[in-house]
Amino acid sequence: MADSKSTSTQDVLTAVITNGVICAIFVLLFILLRLKFKRIYQPKSSFDLVPEDEKPKPLPQGPYQWIIALFQKEPAFVIKQAGLDGYLFIRYLFIMGCMALGGIFSWIVLFPVNATNGKGETGLNQLGISNVGSPGRYYAHVFISWIYYGILLFVIYRELYFYSSIRSLALSTPAYAKRISQRTVIFQTVTDQFLDEEQF
Numbered sequence: 001m002a003d004s005k006s007t008s009t010q011d012v013l014t015a016v017i018t019n020g021v022i023c024a025i026f027v028l029l030f031i032l033l034r035l036k037f038k039r040i041y042q043p044k045s046s047f048d049l050v051p052e053d054e055k056p057k058p059l060p061q062g063p064y065q066w067i068i069a070l071f072q073k074e075p076a077f078v079i080k081q082a083g084l085d086g087y088l089f090i091r092y093l094f095i096m097g098c099m100a101l102g103g104i105f106s107w108i109v110l111f112p113v114n115a116t117n118g119k120g121e122t123g124l125n126q127l128g129i130s131n132v133g134s135p136g137r138y139y140a141h142v143f144i145s146w147i148y149y150g151i152l153l154f155v156i157y158r159e160l161y162f163y164s165s166i167r168s169l170a171l172s173t174p175a176y177a178k179r180i181s182q183r184t185v186i187f188q189t190v191t192d193q194f195l196d197e198e199q200f
Helices: 002-036 065-072 075-105 107-115 123-127 135-171
Strands: none
Touching: 002 123, 075 107, 075 135, 107 123, 107 135
């Protein structure tokens, strides 16, 4: 029994190390390729795609300084440069990161509850819910899950409200009304009858 528990711990550590190395490789590749392929990662600031007065300043060349510069930008700047969908996608990534961080913070309460006065599990198994010895300790998991999912549902509600509000506001502004994309309709399933110019 002890062998299976130690194997479980070893498997978890192996998976964490393996995925951490793969993640580090991808992040390193992104940091290097971001500087080389500016047409993909910095098209507006590096090429004449927009008028000179609308061209944004290039992001810093450092490995992490561009993240700090991005977070310091005003939402209006991000909407202007990346569009409303790009801004909402960045906001979505930020909120999902915060929710994941909140889930990790729940371990501060749950790990001690699981590890102390348990069933005698060893290794990483002593941190799991399977090590809980007293039924009353399950209430900690219940209340933490209620709090976490309550916050999650509230954030989803607030973001849906924010999304609908900012989208209707942005679409009603003169800057968006003048864009060709706002005045263009694409019909992809037009029948042959209406494609004949003689019918009109």
